[in-house]
Amino acid sequence: MSMSTCSLPSPSTPCAGNMTCDGPLGNGSRFAASLNNVSFQTPSVDILDAYYGSVRGVYEADFPDKPPFFFNFTDDNVPKERWFTKRGTKVKVLGYGAVVEVVFQDTAILGAETHPMHLHGFAFYVVGRGFGNFDMHKDPGTYNLIDPPYQNTVSVPKAGWAAVRFRATNPGVWFMHCHFDRHQVWGMDTVFIVKDGKTPEAKMMRRPAGMPRC
Known part of the structure; x- marks a missing residue:
């Protein structure tokens, strides 16, 4: 399975109540960050418990494989209508053994910057890196498939x-996020749910009955 992910730091929905906002557009806007235009919202119920306990309404299993629209992500003059994100607790569900490719794309919205993206539960191979906009037709030809980090x-x-x-x-259930605290809090994160495999060693162990809850 291949998934393309785009990092979009941008202002999102207006603030509510007495929240303090720093959004650049005024009118109560607030800073946000996103992956594929979704600003992750941490639910009040643990996603791990919700998944293995079949609790509904905690998350949505439809994290998009691609951004909702493509544009010149690294242009210094991205139109403001491309700044806004959607809030949600969307996760990506993977079958056991699936091969996953993630492409992280920085944007120039509110200023381009580097992003240290971290994945819990796994190490991965860094097969490619470049500047400008990722070209899905040309850039995979430059991947290092011999000895990638x-x-x-x-x-x-x-x-x-x-x-x-x-x-x-x-x-x-594994968290993926930007390691800049402000980006993580603003929503530049998501969750991978990896299903159990068929053999006993390919299944997640259940917590002990007497294990204290967080």
Whole structure:
């Protein structure tokens, strides 16, 4: 399975109540960040418990594989209508053993910058990196498939992109996020749910009955 992910730091929905806002557009706008135009909202119920307990309404299993629209992400004059994001708790569900490719693309919205993207539960191969907009037809031809770095955090270049690959052989619920605290809090994160495999060693162990809850 291949998934293209676009980092879009942008202002989102108006603030409510007495919240303090720093949005650049005024009128109560607030800063946000996103992946594929979704600003992740942490639910009040643990996603791990919700998944294994079949609790409905905690998350949506339809995180988009691609951005809703493509444009010149690294242009210094991105139109303001491209700034806004949608809030939601959308996750990506993966079958056990699926091969996943994620392409992180920086944008120039509110200023381009590097992003240290981290994935819990896995290490991945950094197969490609470049500047400007990722070209899905040309850039994969430049991938390093011989001896790519193996790590759990990749630095996405300023006004550039980075491509990583991993095999989903660690069942569970795994957080992926930018390591800049403000970007993580603003919503530049999501969750991978990796389904159990068929054999006992390919299934997630249930927590002990007496294990204290967080």
